[in-house]
Amino acid sequence: MENIKISNGTSVIIADGRKALFLRNEGDDMYLNLAVVELMENADHRATHDIGSDRPGRMHQEPGENMGQGMDTRRGAIEESDFHEQAEERFTHDVALAIDAGIAQGTIERIVLVAAPRTLAILRKELPARAQKAIIAEVNKEFTNRPVRDIE
Numbered sequence: 001m002e003n004i005k006i007s008n009g010t011s012v013i014i015a016d017g018r019k020a021l022f023l024r025n026e027g028d029d030m031y032l033n034l035a036v037v038e039l040m041e042n043a044d045h046r047a048t049h050d051i052g053s054d055r056p057g058r059m060h061q062e063p064g065e066n067m068g069q070g071m072d073t074r075r076g077a078i079e080e081s082d083f084h085e086q087a088e089e090r091f092t093h094d095v096a097l098a099i100d101a102g103i104a105q106g107t108i109e110r111i112v113l114v115a116a117p118r119t120l121a122i123l124r125k126e127l128p129a130r131a132q133k134a135i136i137a138e139v140n141k142e143f144t145n146r147p148v149r150d151i152e
Helices: 083-105 117-126 129-134
Strands: 011-015 019-025 034-041 058-061 074-077 111-115 135-140
Touching: 011 083, 019 083, 034 083, 083 117, 083 129, 111 117, 117 135, 129 135
Parallel strands: 011 111, 111 135
Antiparallel strands: 011 019, 019 034, 058 074
16 A cells, blocks of 8 residues: 555445445554454355356247257356355445445445455445545555564
């Protein structure tokens, strides 16, 4: 988070699809002192093969549906849903709601948002306008598994 001025009281929110860490700078912009305010963890972070069925479904395509006339009915596999990805998207949506709630309650005023690339893209889409206005910087990095002292 080089070259970002994180003043006293600024929230630093670090997230990926499994974990979100809400921190607040209790120091100043020269000497950070990030205090943990909240930790959110995705309760359902199992792999897709542990969540879904063992075989993808089948689809029948009738003649004339995107095929030439007179061709036989065909069967094809339907791509299996990525349940793990869906769980991460739901969790990221919940993180966006928590950020918005913090802004509504006045506990979050300014935000430095640090997130894994995919999570950052989802948050940009999910965050309401008032939350987006509070963002002073974005860092496109995976920091959720680092100790707070390393983040500082």
